[in-house]
Amino acid sequence: MCWDCWIGSCSSFYAVLAGLAFMFSSSILLQILACAIYGNWWPMLSALMYVLVPMPCLFFGGGSTQFLTSRDGGGWIDAAKFMTGASAVGSIAIPIILRHAHMIETGAMLIEFTSFFIFACTVMCFHRASLEEDW
Secondary structure (H helix, E strand, O other): OOHHHHHHHHHHHHHHHHHHHHHHHHHHHHHHHHHHHHOOOHHHHHHHHHHHOOHHHHHHOOOOOHHHOOOOOOHHHHHHHHHHHHHHHHHHHHHHHHHHOOOOOHHHHHHHHHHHHHHHHHHHHHHHHHHOOOO
16 A cells, blocks of 8 residues: 555545544534523433443444344344434434423424434444445
8 A cells, every 4th residue: 555545544534533523522512502502401311312322332233333234133133223223212202202391492402403413414424434444
């Protein structure tokens, strides 16, 4: 491998990594702003789901997201897929339930949805980047 090719692949790796870090930090910033703007910290419950979403990948998928798109698997892989889906749905359901109970404002709920959308895009971009052989 030539020196210029190696430098180009490293710079693209760092660019992808920096982009993913920016997306994740902007999602967390929106999460905090949804709480701080309206003076209510109940929306932070959905931040708990942000912690729970990658756990099945870490425990049952070996740290890889490739098991989520495969058709094969067993009991543990199916359980991991179920837990990933349940925690992703919980990230959407918690702000809706809190809004329905009049515990948060509509604006906070919409900011939470935007934060989840950015977080989901970050996870999908990470999955796409991890499929490449350069990682």
